[in-house]
Amino acid sequence: MIQIVRRHLTSKLDLEASVELLAITYSLSRISEQEFREALTCWYEKWRGFLSEKSVGVDGRMHFTHPRPRAAYRSLKFYLPYLWTFEHYPELCIPNTNAAIESLNQRLKTLLRNHSGISSQRRMKLLEEYIARHY
Numbered sequence: 001m002i003q004i005v006r007r008h009l010t011s012k013l014d015l016e017a018s019v020e021l022l023a024i025t026y027s028l029s030r031i032s033e034q035e036f037r038e039a040l041t042c043w044y045e046k047w048r049g050f051l052s053e054k055s056v057g058v059d060g061r062m063h064f065t066h067p068r069p070r071a072a073y074r075s076l077k078f079y080l081p082y083l084w085t086f087e088h089y090p091e092l093c094i095p096n097t098n099a100a101i102e103s104l105n106q107r108l109k110t111l112l113r114n115h116s117g118i119s120s121q122r123r124m125k126l127l128e129e130y131i132a133r134h135y
Contacts, residue, residue, distance in 0.1 A: 001075075001083060008069075015069060017047045021073060024040060029096075029097075033084040036080075040080075047069070051069065053065040
């Protein structure tokens with residue numbers, strides 16, 4: 001989620017609203033769902049007018065003046081129900097990060113890169129054997 005917000009806001013944060021939204025996003029892994037929702041709601045209430053500003057574009061049509069902070073906020077709002085899934089279903093033992101699966105994906109990619117000349121069938125067999133042996 002942090003990467004999605006950073007992609008929308010870019011690395012040069014020249015708007016105060018963007019700086020505040022990124023700070024709230026960075027706190028995502030350290031605060032509870034309720035605290036995050038409250039912080040996001042407070043941020044939106046403070047910057048509501050700023051986000052809804054429109055101006056005439058080069059094409060003569062009305063466009064939002066600040067589309068990047070708006071897109072970042074809308075992404076957070078859209079994904080909010082899914083961010084704490086691991087807490088909502090403790091019986092499923094879902095990890096709170098995807099680090100383990102990303103680690104497996106990286107090892108599989110390296111394995112396939114090292115054996116790049118094999119056929120599709122052998123490639124599938126290689127992956128099956130690797131997963132069976134290590135997991």
